[in-house]
Amino acid sequence: MEVLVRLPLPMTTPPHMTPDEFRAIGHRMIDWIADYHTSHEARPVRPPIAPGAVLGQLPTHPPEQPADAGEWDRIFDDLQKIIVPNLLHWQSPNFFGYFPCNSTGPGILGELASAGFGVNGMLWATSPAATELEMRTLDWMAELIGLPERFQFGDTPHARGGGCIQSTASDSTLVSLLAARSQARAAGADPSALRLYASKHAHSSIAKAAMVAGLAAGPDDTTHLCLIDADDTHRLDASALAAAIDTDLKNGWYPAWVCATLGTTGSEAIDPLADIATAIPPHTWLHVDAAYTGAALVCPEFRWMLNGIDRVDSFCFNPHKSLLTNFDCDCFWVADQQSLTRALSIMPEYLRNQATDAGAVIDYRDWQVPLGRKFRALKLWFVLRHYGREGLQAHIREHVRLATWLETQINGDDRFVLVAPRITGLVCFRLASGDRETRRLLEQVNASGAAFLSHTTLPDETGTDRYVIRVAIGGVLTQERHVRSLWHVFEDFAGS
Amino acid sequence: MEVLVRLPLPMTTPPHMTPDEFRAIGHRMIDWIADYHTSHEARPVRPPIAPGAVLGQLPTHPPEQPADAGEWDRIFDDLQKIIVPNLLHWQSPNFFGYFPCNSTGPGILGELASAGFGVNGMLWATSPAATELEMRTLDWMAELIGLPERFQFGDTPHARGGGCIQSTASDSTLVSLLAARSQARAAGADPSALRLYASKHAHSSIAKAAMVAGLAAGPDDTTHLCLIDADDTHRLDASALAAAIDTDLKNGWYPAWVCATLGTTGSEAIDPLADIATAIPPHTWLHVDAAYTGAALVCPEFRWMLNGIDRVDSFCFNPHKSLLTNFDCDCFWVADQQSLTRALSIMPEYLRNQATDAGAVIDYRDWQVPLGRKFRALKLWFVLRHYGREGLQAHIREHVRLATWLETQINGDDRFVLVAPRITGLVCFRLASGDRETRRLLEQVNASGAAFLSHTTLPDETGTDRYVIRVAIGGVLTQERHVRSLWHVFEDFAGS
Numbered sequence: 001m002e003v004l005v006r007l008p009l010p011m012t013t014p015p016h017m018t019p020d021e022f023r024a025i026g027h028r029m030i031d032w033i034a035d036y037h038t039s040h041e042a043r044p045v046r047p048p049i050a051p052g053a054v055l056g057q058l059p060t061h062p063p064e065q066p067a068d069a070g071e072w073d074r075i076f077d078d079l080q081k082i083i084v085p086n087l088l089h090w091q092s093p094n095f096f097g098y099f100p101c102n103s104t105g106p107g108i109l110g111e112l113a114s115a116g117f118g119v120n121g122m123l124w125a126t127s128p129a130a131t132e133l134e135m136r137t138l139d140w141m142a143e144l145i146g147l148p149e150r151f152q153f154g155d156t157p158h159a160r161g162g163g164c165i166q167s168t169a170s171d172s173t174l175v176s177l178l179a180a181r182s183q184a185r186a187a188g189a190d191p192s193a194l195r196l197y198a199s200k201h202a203h204s205s206i207a208k209a210a211m212v213a214g215l216a217a218g219p220d221d222t223t224h225l226c227l228i229d230a231d232d233t234h235r236l237d238a239s240a241l242a243a244a245i246d247t248d249l250k251n252g253w254y255p256a257w258v259c260a261t262l263g264t265t266g267s268e269a270i271d272p273l274a275d276i277a278t279a280i281p282p283h284t285w286l287h288v289d290a291a292y293t294g295a296a297l298v299c300p301e302f303r304w305m306l307n308g309i310d311r312v313d314s315f316c317f318n319p320h321k322s323l324l325t326n327f328d329c330d331c332f333w334v335a336d337q338q339s340l341t342r343a344l345s346i347m348p349e350y351l352r353n354q355a356t357d358a359g360a361v362i363d364y365r366d367w368q369v370p371l372g373r374k375f376r377a378l379k380l381w382f383v384l385r386h387y388g389r390e391g392l393q394a395h396i397r398e399h400v401r402l403a404t405w406l407e408t409q410i411n412g413d414d415r416f417v418l419v420a421p422r423i424t425g426l427v428c429f430r431l432a433s434g435d436r437e438t439r440r441l442l443e444q445v446n447a448s449g450a451a452f453l454s455h456t457t458l459p460d461e462t463g464t465d466r467y468v469i470r471v472a473i474g475g476v477l478t479q480e481r482h483v484r485s486l487w488h489v490f491e492d493f494a495g496s
Numbered sequence: 497m498e499v500l501v502r503l504p505l506p507m508t509t510p511p512h513m514t515p516d517e518f519r520a521i522g523h524r525m526i527d528w529i530a531d532y533h534t535s536h537e538a539r540p541v542r543p544p545i546a547p548g549a550v551l552g553q554l555p556t557h558p559p560e561q562p563a564d565a566g567e568w569d570r571i572f573d574d575l576q577k578i579i580v581p582n583l584l585h586w587q588s589p590n591f592f593g594y595f596p597c598n599s600t601g602p603g604i605l606g607e608l609a610s611a612g613f614g615v616n617g618m619l620w621a622t623s624p625a626a627t628e629l630e631m632r633t634l635d636w637m638a639e640l641i642g643l644p645e646r647f648q649f650g651d652t653p654h655a656r657g658g659g660c661i662q663s664t665a666s667d668s669t670l671v672s673l674l675a676a677r678s679q680a681r682a683a684g685a686d687p688s689a690l691r692l693y694a695s696k697h698a699h700s701s702i703a704k705a706a707m708v709a710g711l712a713a714g715p716d717d718t719t720h721l722c723l724i725d726a727d728d729t730h731r732l733d734a735s736a737l738a739a740a741i742d743t744d745l746k747n748g749w750y751p752a753w754v755c756a757t758l759g760t761t762g763s764e765a766i767d768p769l770a771d772i773a774t775a776i777p778p779h780t781w782l783h784v785d786a787a788y789t790g791a792a793l794v795c796p797e798f799r800w801m802l803n804g805i806d807r808v809d810s811f812c813f814n815p816h817k818s819l820l821t822n823f824d825c826d827c828f829w830v831a832d833q834q835s836l837t838r839a840l841s842i843m844p845e846y847l848r849n850q851a852t853d854a855g856a857v858i859d860y861r862d863w864q865v866p867l868g869r870k871f872r873a874l875k876l877w878f879v880l881r882h883y884g885r886e887g888l889q890a891h892i893r894e895h896v897r898l899a900t901w902l903e904t905q906i907n908g909d910d911r912f913v914l915v916a917p918r919i920t921g922l923v924c925f926r927l928a929s930g931d932r933e934t935r936r937l938l939e940q941v942n943a944s945g946a947a948f949l950s951h952t953t954l955p956d957e958t959g960t961d962r963y964v965i966r967v968a969i970g971g972v973l974t975q976e977r978h979v980r981s982l983w984h985v986f987e988d989f990a991g992s
Contacts (some may be wrong), residue, residue, distance in 0.1 A: 011887065012707045014887055025934075026601075026605060031519055033609070037610060051851060062884070067882045082625065083629070105521070107611065113525060116604055119585075128583065130583070141558070144558055173592065204844040205867055208865070211840070213709065258646050329872055341686070346700045349953045350966070360547045371701055383985065390507050394507035417643060470798055
């Protein structure tokens, strides 16, 4: 039997979406997102999800033909039926895990506008407005969080200091470390004698940056990375840092880089910046990782933790955590641009241009590891214009108020133990009845879908690591009733 | 005289955009983008822009108050009056600079959906659907470009190979280099004896990765990085590579990593992969950087350049260049996942979870330098579903057709010299009248705003570096008439 196969004619015109199709499907996507954000309470924060559940619903092979008239209907269907039921819903008002990852109207529209422009801001010359808007919004943000003027461009790119947007705080950690190494090398230090210092409660991205930079063979290699003990509130012990540096100097090491954390991931401990600043040698690069807590600096009542900032070489925090700006948006500042660009600059012929050659502009590719970069300043600009200083403060103060309320409940109930001072929005506690019970509480809450929590371990007063629940309050949609409901869940569990 | 100052009451509720406001402003932004993309021909590709022009139009200080009713009108005004006149318009049909940076309807809507979800896919557990959709779309893409099955997950995360989305090819270069170092270390190599190899025409991100990894003190440090000579079509000379490795081995070096470029930035030279594969020792990591040209592999007629792929350890290309997916989207595959994750994995307590502990899932944070990551698979999924294999092929073949047409004109006119073989969409030429004239042509075209071109230098047959114009054809909106107009501009100039 002969089978007749009708072969499609090869296409000569790519099936680009027409402007009218883009308008129609775009409006629909906007509405879909608005519906998604107004329907969180009708679904579990973390649905029951098994590995492979999504893979099993996706075709094994890619589509051959372009979309027909019904394909975008099917795409919206798949979003609803395959994606939504298999996501952890970070924007749910009942999401209290990790740290917040704020997504807002202005932030989403900034991402949209950036995608629409589709420019690559690697050089000033490839996107002047992208570069200059980023410079100005970073200056604005520096002012909003109370950073000294030496971290700002002001009216000239020839200023010594300035800021840029990195993808994450991990990237800021890495580039500050590379700048420190470059500075040490310029000072004549032996690259094999460099030492780096951070609290033992500092973020894992520090050990990872050391691995990337070739200063650690693995996560536990402390040849070059010295993790400093903490006090009983999990803050870096500045006298232990001073002692470690003293010993290292005597042994021929070169203290190249110190990271002070303002808000550790485990418990939001605030390292004593002023004490650290006086504990370190003049040539040592001092980086501040304020990834989470930095957002709260828009409120002057939290600026006490900036005491010591005049000694700081670089500083970062993530507006994509609690400051209403969609991921990815880490703000990173240096006091001396050249110390950074010396470590990262490279100029192939195909990127040469007059503005760069004249030294008249900032080329942000020299501030980061990748070459290409998005127009991320738009979303931050939209957020700052939409909220204004007062709106940002209101968001922070509201979640601090809710966290304080939860802290008060915990402190007033001896079935619960607050395990670290609450600073802004993170509340860390355990059950008095023991680690197993604390873990069971977390697992029960998460499995119920009523809320989502994450955990860590922290040493108790005897130095024993205990299982700890972290409640990070700061979601855009989180209101008082969600925190009250969470507390009732805790109470019910403890009483059972 | 007493001055009465009315202090604003502190806000208690953050001024979040309501769902209705989001719908209204969102629809307006969608329409604004559609209008932007349909109005490119009415404006210069590169407007006349002076450093500081944007800074000078932006307020020095951030806004204090939240947006009033008119603020979003002013934001749209500012987009039109401050941003648009000061951008290089990468999406213009007359943009032929650098490489394309495709922005499409499906790509933009993917970015929008991703921003709407606002999830952080650092772990499978923090975004199962994001992880599994990425696994599947990377398998699809591997199939579409003809990569062997060993680079795919198939139906299990326990497969040896697999892919992920990195931000840029620079990131792929860096992580493959880190994997190679880790592998060399595991094989007992002295980390200070590692040598890396690439063509002297390879991308600057290779020297930058060496700097980041601590294997180069600066862009010109060749202690560990060996740049290999090219043949007269600018392809890496595999016999020179073999000789360099031979000499290095005799001198106690450890050849750790080789990068083959499929499509150099300067001239789209295709390094001879099969010859490279046989020239290197068995333990050497072979990475392929196909950042630009990889997109053309959706068409079988270009797969000859994959000869040798069975020896390759990692491979990347950028759908955000010519494959219709918004920046950032670099697809990166490894043949052996563990060789990568061994170099990048680190597990703090606050990220521990059952799925990871059980080894049942892929945690993409172990495939990259940063911890946090976006739901970037959505935009790639939308693009693949919208275009299908045939639509992708049609896009590539159309721009290859236009580039071939331009090449033919240049070859038929002895005022112009084609300086490198045209492979897919990049046409490189100079004027027979000399470098100064070639540069003047580029500057005149770019200043006119009628089109935008970029340049490089390439050695001529005597080995002398010559100024070269690069015409990269592959914009979403670029049609035959735009390329014909460009050629007429070239002809007019040459005739004057």
